[in-house]
Amino acid sequence: MTIDERDDAPPAIPEVTQEAIEARAFRVAVAAFVIAVAGGLSAAWGYWSDEDRVLGVGLGVALLGIGFGMVSWSKYLDLDENVVQQRERLRTTVEERDDFAEEIKLTKETVGRRKLLTVLFAGSLASLAVGFIGPIGSLGPKPQGERQRTGWGEGTRLVTSNGQPIPASSQIFDQLATVFPEGSIGVDDGQVVLLRVQPGLLTERTIERGAIEGWVAYSKICTHAGCSVGLFGIDDRKPDTLRQLVCPCHQSVFDPVDSARPIGGPAPRSLPQLALAIDDEGFLVSQSDFDRVVGPISWTEGET
Amino acid sequence: MSDETMSPETAPETEATPAGDGAPEPVFKEDRTLVERYVNNVTGRLGAGAWLTKTLRKVFPSHFSFLWGELALYSFVILVLTGVYLTLFFAGSQDTLTYTGSYAPLQGQEVTSAFNSVMRISFEVKGGLLIRQMHHWAALVFMGAIALHMARIYFTGAYRRPRDLNWYVGLTLLVLALAAGFTGYSLPDDLLSGTGLRITYAIILTIPFIGERLAYLIFGGEWPGTEIIGRLYPVHILIIPGLIVALLALHLGMVWHQKHTQFRGPGRTEDNVVGERVWPSFALKSIGLFFLVAGMITMMGALFTINPIWLYGPYDVGAATSYSQPDWYIGFLEGSLRLMPPWETQIGPIVINNIFYSGVVVSAIIFGGLYTVPYLDRRFTGDRDEHNLLDRPRDAPTRTAIGVACITAVSILFIGGAQDIIAKTFDIAVGRVTTILQISFLVGPPLSFFIARRVCISLRDRPGPRRTERESPVIRTSTGGYEFLEPIDSDGVPVDQRSTSNGNGAGNGAGNGHDAGHVSTDSSGSPREVAEP
Ligand code: HEM
Numbered sequence: 034m035t036i037d038e039r040d041d042a043p044p045a046i047p048e049v050t051q052e053a054i055e056a057r058a059f060r061v062a063v064a065a066f067v068i069a070v071a072g073g074l075s076a077a078w079g080y081w082s083d084e085d086r087v088l089g090v091g092l093g094v095a096l097l098g099i100g101f102g103m104v105s106w107s108k109y110l111d112l113d114e115n116v117v118q119q120r121e122r123l124r125t126t127v128e129e130r131d132d133f134a135e136e137i138k139l140t141k142e143t144v145g146r147r148k149l150l151t152v153l154f155a156g157s158l159a160s161l162a163v164g165f166i167g168p169i170g171s172l173g174p175k176p177q178g179e180r181q182r183t184g185w186g187e188g189t190r191l192v193t194s195n196g197q198p199i200p201a202s203s204q205i206f207d208q209l210a211t212v213f214p215e216g217s218i219g220v221d222d223g224q225v226v227l228l229r230v231q232p233g234l235l236t237e238r239t240i241e242r243g244a245i246e247g248w249v250a251y252s253k254i255c256t257h258a259g260c261s262v263g264l265f266g267i268d269d270r271k272p273d274t275l276r277q278l279v280c281p282c283h284q285s286v287f288d289p290v291d292s293a294r295p296i297g298g299p300a301p302r303s304l305p306q307l308a309l310a311i312d313d314e315g316f317l318v319s320q321s322d323f324d325r326v327v328g329p330i331s332w333t334e335g336e337t
Numbered sequence: 338m339s340d341e342t343m344s345p346e347t348a349p350e351t352e353a354t355p356a357g358d359g360a361p362e363p364v365f366k367e368d369r370t371l372v373e374r375y376v377n378n379v380t381g382r383l384g385a386g387a388w389l390t391k392t393l394r395k396v397f398p399s400h401f402s403f404l405w406g407e408l409a410l411y412s413f414v415i416l417v418l419t420g421v422y423l424t425l426f427f428a429g430s431q432d433t434l435t436y437t438g439s440y441a442p443l444q445g446q447e448v449t450s451a452f453n454s455v456m457r458i459s460f461e462v463k464g465g466l467l468i469r470q471m472h473h474w475a476a477l478v479f480m481g482a483i484a485l486h487m488a489r490i491y492f493t494g495a496y497r498r499p500r501d502l503n504w505y506v507g508l509t510l511l512v513l514a515l516a517a518g519f520t521g522y523s524l525p526d527d528l529l530s531g532t533g534l535r536i537t538y539a540i541i542l543t544i545p546f547i548g549e550r551l552a553y554l555i556f557g558g559e560w561p562g563t564e565i566i567g568r569l570y571p572v573h574i575l576i577i578p579g580l581i582v583a584l585l586a587l588h589l590g591m592v593w594h595q596k597h598t599q600f601r602g603p604g605r606t607e608d609n610v611v612g613e614r615v616w617p618s619f620a621l622k623s624i625g626l627f628f629l630v631a632g633m634i635t636m637m638g639a640l641f642t643i644n645p646i647w648l649y650g651p652y653d654v655g656a657a658t659s660y661s662q663p664d665w666y667i668g669f670l671e672g673s674l675r676l677m678p679p680w681e682t683q684i685g686p687i688v689i690n691n692i693f694y695s696g697v698v699v700s701a702i703i704f705g706g707l708y709t710v711p712y713l714d715r716r717f718t719g720d721r722d723e724h725n726l727l728d729r730p731r732d733a734p735t736r737t738a739i740g741v742a743c744i745t746a747v748s749i750l751f752i753g754g755a756q757d758i759i760a761k762t763f764d765i766a767v768g769r770v771t772t773i774l775q776i777s778f779l780v781g782p783p784l785s786f787f788i789a790r791r792v793c794i795s796l797r798d799r800p801g802p803r804r805t806e807r808e809s810p811v812i813r814t815s816t817g818g819y820e821f822l823e824p825i826d827s828d829g830v831p832v833d834q835r836s837t838s839n840g841n842g843a844g845n846g847a848g849n850g851h852d853a854g855h856v857s858t859d860s861s862g863s864p865r866e867v868a869e870p
């Protein structure tokens with residue numbers, strides 16, 4: 034049958050009679066409502082006997098039963114119909130328009146007569162709005178450079194989240210550790226990833242920026258949108274072992290042996306590097322705070 | 338007052354009130370039947386004698402695509418009901434405490450009150466997990482229904498005058514729904530929701546001039562602070578639902594007042610509505626649909642785990658996990674963040690960061706574009722007329738093709754939001770998947786535009802399938818009764834008749850057409866006459 038035929042010929046008269054359809058719909062409706070009752074009761078039973086699944090499924094069955102019941106009911110009643118109703122026109126008559134123009138004219142002649150009062154009224158409302166800005170300001174403090182400072186400083190020990198300092202003599206290579214400045218464990222902006230690699234792998238500038246004996250430390254906050262850069266990948270299938278720091282959120286990739294410069298994904302900037310030193314007791318400490326803002330930047334923080 | 342509200346048996350026992358515009362208003366002393374009680378207790382006091390009857394007799398056209406809006410409405414009802422239950426247990430606070438609940442792996446861990454209370458809902462409150470999972474599933478269904486509903490409006494041209502007003506209202510509802518979903522998703526203070534908030538904070542930070550101050554105002558200071566959950570809570574349960582209810586009332590009120598659009602068909606004109614009456618046929622089916630939706634969501638809540646925060650654990654500033662995707666409706670933003678190349682621009686002292694492009698600019702383009710749809714349509718088609726008959730998508734190839742291109746673009750962003758999962762599944766490097774998706778983002782939309790346009794044009798001139806409804810229209814008579822016509826024999830009447838019969842009785846019944854009890858049936862009411870070319 035082509036589409037054209039289908040369009041022009043009246044639809045084939047169905048074999049099933051209307052009565053048969055209705056009788057069936059009636060039976061379905063009865064069955065659906067009976068099942069709904071059973072569902073509701075089993076839900077109650079499920080609650081009392083601590084069967085969470087039974088409670089949920091019972092309620093679901095009850096609701097679905099009622100739904101099917103109502104739809105079949107309407108099928109049984111054979112309510113499909115084509116009723117014609119006229120639309121009212123969505124027009125404004127000339128009189129209505131003139132009436133409104135009258136109102137505007139009235140307004141101008143009364144309330145609008147004294148310009149000074151109108152202006153003062155508007156001005157007083159505006160000043161009210163200005164007055165209410167204060168309380169809105171209390172929602173948060175003014176930024177005062179907190180984002181430029183972290184817990185790191187001269188001689189601050191690197192400690193793990195349970196407070197252990199890191200001995201520089203530790204011989205664990207290619208293992209990522211999350212460390213915080215001693216005294217502010219768990220504070221967001223101080224989180225740092227610490228890594229030891231064979232010193233020869235590090236690039237010149239990485240060493241200049243404060244890597245020591247193969248130890249390198251970077252801010253753990255992704256410069257893209259601020260997630261914690263928690264994945265360290267080593268791929269030693271290739272001749273040169275490839276090391277990557279990966280952010281799990283949007284897959285930015287940083288190169289840990291080359292000052293964590295971004296080598297893939299959406300992050301535009303490298304992770305700020307923490308300059309390291311070793312204190313008298315042989316533990317790792319920071320030389321100073323980061324020289325840049327950590328994490329994502331705001332609109333004022335151009336690259337220096 | 339219409340006659341049928343008076344039953345003839347009940348003679349007025351006291352004096353009849355002076356006749357207004359015809360029938361005297363009887364005052365009953367003894368009431369027996371429902372009709373009498375209604376007349377005496379309600380309309381006798383409000384003077385709205387015809388209102389309910391008129392409402393019950395309002396005509397709605399039917400088509401499966403008209404169901405999406407109803408589906409959205411009903412899932413919202415379920416959201417409110419389940420949400421109210423959750424508020425009775427949820428604690429909107431970031432005070433920390435030690436978890437001592439029944440989920441062993443987290444026992445002894447420091448968690449916030451918010452996280453703890455959601456754990457309690459999930460493990461200790463009998464039936465709590467069911468309600469919580471229903472709430473979340475209903476949110477997903479809600480968004481899906483809204484998206485389909487909006488696509489239906491767009492592809493059929495229902496957003497044109499006079500319904501362009503309602504397009505703006507509907508779009509605002511979509512924005513509010515997204516906000517509701519995002520704030521709700523953030524409340525449990527688990528690892529995933531904390532990560533989402535962290536990213537939001539970063540995006541706000543990048544807004545030129547106000548970013549840093551605004552972020553501090555919203556979060557109560559530098560990230561993470563201790564305020565945000567407590568602030569999102571009233572926004573999620575009061576402010577956004579309140580606005581949604583208000584706009585929904587406006588939205589539905591406008592649909593009601595302007596009357597629903599209908600597809601072209603025999604007897605259907607710009608000046609009438611052909612369909613079923615609210616009572617009983619429309620209501621019975623529609624209420625049935627509500628129960629079906631509620632049943633389906635309950636089943637999903639009972640059988641399928643969603644947002645198992647006990648597996649994610651509480652938010653921890655130093656942690657983030659991979660393969661973590663937000664709820665699906667945020668997927669386009671997630672993809673935009675992942676696919677945007679690492680651009681950063683410096684204009685004078687202002688730095689425009691990468692996530693300003695992917696977070697703010699992309700959203701602004703998407704929603705700004707949607708808000709200008711009615712304007713752009715008027716501008717480029719020059720069509721400012723009122724439209725009550727819908728187009729089939731093929732009838733407007735350019736519009737349809739633009740819609741398809743936009744959906745393609747958003748879908749690619751959506752896929753980009755799961756680029757790590759794709760890379761893992763097919764064992765390809767993530768970077769390569771990203772590049773492929775970036776290229777598809779540039780190539781896909783224009784390509785789909787041309788394909789969709791070609792398909793529309795080649796389909797357009799073919800007649801569509803016969804509509805399935807019975808072709809024996811019922812006509813309302815002037816006394817409020819109904820008259821059944823013999824079935825129209827539609828030989829030679831093309832189904833997609835473009836009968837914009839403004840001259841054909843448009844003015845008739847216009848004045849009192851508002852009053853459904855008094856629709857005049859002149860010749861224009863006869864479908865047969867209108868349908869004839
Ligand atoms: C307007 C549409 C709404 C959407 C899209 C929505 C969405 C969500 C989502 C996705 C969640 C996370 C649930 C989870 O933990 O998996 C949530 C949580 C919550 N919602 Fe809603 N919601 C809506 C309306 C409401 C309303 C009207 C209320 C109450 C009056 C409410 C109360 C809550 C509460 C108390 C929670 C936190 C408890 C929990 O996470 O289990 N929601 N919402």
Ligand code: FES
Pocket residue numbers: 255256257258259260280281282283284285298299300
């Ligand atoms: S936050 Fe790290 S890639 Fe987006």
